[in-house]
Amino acid sequence: MQEDFHHLSIVVKGIVQGVGFRPFVYHLAKSLNVHGYVRNSTQGVMIEIEGPKKNTQEFLQKLSTEKPRCAWITHIQSCDKPVVGYRNFEIEHSTQSSMIDTVILPDMSICGDCLNEIFDPLNRRYRYPFTNCTNCGPRYSIITKFPYDRENTTMDVFSMCQDCRDEYTNPQNRRFHAQPNACHACGPHLQLLKETGEVISTHDAALCNAVEAIRCGEIVAVKGLGGFHFVVDATNEAAVKKLREKKQRFYKPFAIMYPNLQSVKNDCFVSQLEENLLISPESPIVLLRHKNDVYPWVAPQNLYYGVMLPYTPLHALIIHDLQRPIVVTSGNRSHECICTQEDYAIQTLGNVASLFLVHNRKIAHHADDSIVRVVMGREMVMRRARGYAPRPILLKRDMPSTLAVGGDLKNSIALSVANNVFISPYLGDLQVKTNYEAFCNNVSFIQKIYATAPQSLIGDAHPGYCSNYLLNERENVVRVQHHHAHILSCMAEYQLHGPVLGLAWDGSGYGLDATVWGGEFLEVNNADFRRTAHFRRFCLPGGEKAVTEPRRCAAGLLFEIYGEQVFDLDLPVWKTFSAHEKQILQAMLKNKINAPQTSSVGRIFDAVASLLNLCQQQEFEGQAAMLVEFLAEEKNCTAYPVALSKGEFMEIDWEPMLREIVDDITKGVCATTIATKFHLFLIEAAVRIARRVAIKNVVLSGGCFQNKYLLEGCIRQLRREGFSVYWHREIPTNDEGISLGQIYACYLQQNKGDL
Ligand SMILES: [Zn+2]
Ligand SMILES: [Zn+2]
Known part of the structure; x- marks a missing residue:
């Protein structure tokens, strides 16, 4: 030897x-x-x-x-x-499945081998839309309970034919123990339905008819992996506009599915990392800068396309037959979760789609398409669902089982089991009844499948949140302030402990002083925090209404400085209010009625968008802020002045900035300069506070940091000053990350910062 x-x-x-x-x-x-x-x-x-x-x-x-x-x-x-x-x-074969399952795999995009098979006329799976193997296919969307065996999935109603069974039982085969294994002979099949539910065709004919309809400009609702999508020909302006008209969604960007990588590269800039993401098993929507906006109707006023490649055999077949990019957007009634069931789809989506391409493999759990973008040369998940959820975040140590119910907007829930934190996919806005039902189902499913009865429950500090109903009359309830949870969520991704300086900038969150927070600097010492600084407050006339109307944010901001004279200033924003509306607005601001105070950076973004007349009423959250972001490109600009109050508690005063913006607008300075200087103002504010607080680790979280220009600017400037900067990677920086932050609050409390 x-x-x-x-x-x-x-x-x-x-x-x-x-x-x-x-x-x-x-x-x-x-x-x-x-x-x-x-x-x-x-x-x-x-x-x-x-x-x-x-x-x-x-x-x-x-x-x-x-x-x-x-x-x-x-x-x-x-x-x-x-x-x-x-x-x-x-x-060596174990006599039984001795492995203890603890983790459910997310759904994975079709692999190269399966792709070859469905396009090989000699293969027995030629054009079979449900082809999969151990390297690809559905997992989370079909599992009903542990262990992950066929009888515990929605594939239990199909029994394998001999050929499939031979593959399934052969350890040398790539379909060995592939639970959803199926073929033409034994597996699920397609049906094409009219909006009445009547069957038009089945199997390959259904596919061909659906493709033909899309080619002719029809809107087809397609049941995919994690739910229904509306599909239209992306190159057909009239078809996409019809979809917008019917969905009453005129500006929100739609995702585009391209036939292949080369066709993406023709239209968009694609870095190596972005390419890797597009072809990854997670196969998310990747935000890519377009080269020359060939389909402006797909993402109006946007510098980016949300791009993905076909991730199921069904999508691959549709797009192969069409030979052109398609719009693939969540099939749901507005604000509801993506729809997963045929009857509900026909009932609720029939006013948009004329045809339904469906199949008889049930979806056990919905999962939207995930969205990622590349920031500082690194992947950043913006919406975490298909391909990512419910993969756990790992903690260094075990903790007692804890359930976190998240926040109300962009909800997700999280459950800790030993050292795993399982986070549900994106569940949407819980004010919507069907989303709240999905939330309740997820809460019971997650406890059932992991066989865990949580010892404590965590929710937001907001007294009116729907997510908190579950906590009523329960013992061991912990409440974590919204922005504290944001920072903790990012800390959890890096297993950081305090002290850190957290910048939590977003639209709004319930503050502990009866005002709406959203431009916060928090010194986070694990389970405790201290609010060190925030942006100067202003009023939001109309309260909730101001969230959808940037012009109200502008009015609030201006009133704070100019008082009643503000209505005499010659600004485009006033032209958008009727005389009557203006009167009410004036009364609200003057008498401080229905005009809550906020320190929100998100609302300052909205105000700037309104002042620049980019957006007065927004169709979707973040629309106004995005338009300001897209203008910020100018080189050789300097920041608008940052004024800081003295003393231990700091306030960032935006008054000098606002006065200069109003001046610049009056002087006719171009909007790109104003938008750039505004971004630089925020970055400068971040650096100035960080310098004063002088804590080495700075953590950035909250919806505002979806803004690439702002995020990259903050990271660069803070690093230049010697700070270690942390921002989100796999967990979204918006409210979807709240549930993880809530769990991490308990984790740090239990470990007393001793990690
Ligand atoms: Zn495969
Ligand atoms: Zn078979």
Whole structure:
């Protein structure tokens, strides 16, 4: 025996079951000529190998670098053992599924092998829209309970034909234990329905008819992986406009699905990382800067397209037959979650779509398309759903099971089990009845599937939040202030502990002083925080109404400085109010009736959008702020002046900035300059406060940091001053991240900052 002959004992943990991990290990061992065996255990996947040290080391390295597409490895432990003298390498079969499931895999986009099969006329899965294997296909959207076996998925009603069963039981096959395995002979199939529910055609004819309808400019509702989408030909301006008209959605960008990477590159700038994201198993919508806005009707007034590639065989077939990009947008009634059921779809989407392409594989859980963008050369998830959820965030230590119910807008919920935090997909605005129902279902499902009764419950400090109903009359309830939770959520992503300086900038959140917060600087010491600074407050005439009407934010901001004279200023914003409206507005501001006070940066953005006459009433959240962001490009600008109050508690006064903006508008300075100087003002404010507080770690969170120009500017300037800057990666910076922050508050409390 050679001298460097070596025995390595390896344990791999994470999502390593039902993803082709053991066949992968087998082939890797064969290729490196190492001997031993692999088997599943309650500890994870156990591997014993023997061979020359060079080979065993290479094996260990390739375990993580060449892992199967869907595997998600959290730990690899290895140790040396005495040589036993194995003769070959084997997959050792456990008599039962001894692995303890703890993690549900997200749905994954179609893999290259399956893609080849559906376009190969000689393959038995030629044009089969539900083709999948261990490297791809549905997981989360079909699971009903643990363990993840076929009978515990919505595929339980289909029994495999002999060919499929042979694949399923052969450890060498890439469909070994692929739970949703199916084919033309035994699996789900398509149907094309009229808006009345009447069947027009089935199987491939349904697909062909649907494609033909899309080609002719029809709107087709397509049941995909995690719910229904409206699909129209993106190149057909009239068709897209018809969809906008019917959805009453005139500005909100639609996502575009392109046939392939090359067609994306023709229209958009694509970096290497963006390319990797587009073709990743998560297959999210990637925000890409377009080159020359060839489809302005798809994303009006926007510098970016939300782009994705076909991620299911069904989408791949549709787009292959059409040979052009399509608009793929959530099929839902406005503000509701994406729709998952045929009857509800026909009932609620029939006024938009003329045809329904459906199938008989049930969707157990809805999942919207996820959205990512690249910031500072790094991935940043903006909406976390298909492909990402419900993959856990890992904590260093175990904690008692805790359920966090999140916030009301852009809700998600989170449950901690040992050291995993499971976060639900995006659940939307809970003020909407169907979303609240989905929220309740998720709360019970998440506890049931992880077999956990949480010891404590956490919610927002807001007394009126729907999400908090669940906490009523329960014991061990913890309430975490909204912006504190934002900062904690980002800290959780990095396993940071206090002290940190947190910049929580967003639209609004319930403050602890009866005002609306949203431009906050918090010194976070784990479970406690101190509000160190905030932007100067102003009134929001009309309260909630100001959220959708940037012109009201402008009125509030202006009134704060100019008082009643403000109505005499020659500004475009006043022309948008009728004489009667102006009267009411004046009365509200003067008498402070229905005009809550806020320090929100989001609302200051809205005000600036209104002053620049970019947007007076917004159709969707963030629309006005986005228009200001898109203008901020100018080089050689300096910031509007930042005025800071003295003393320990600091207030950032935007008055000098506002006066200069009004001046600039009067002088006819171009909007790009004003927008740029405004962004630089915010960045400067961030740096000035950070300098004064002088805490090394600065954490950025809240919806305002979806703004790439603002976020990158803050990161660069703060780094230049020597700060360590943290911003979100996999958890959205908006309110979707609140539930994780709530969990992390309890985690830090329990560990007393000792991580
Ligand atoms: Zn596959
Ligand atoms: Zn079959």
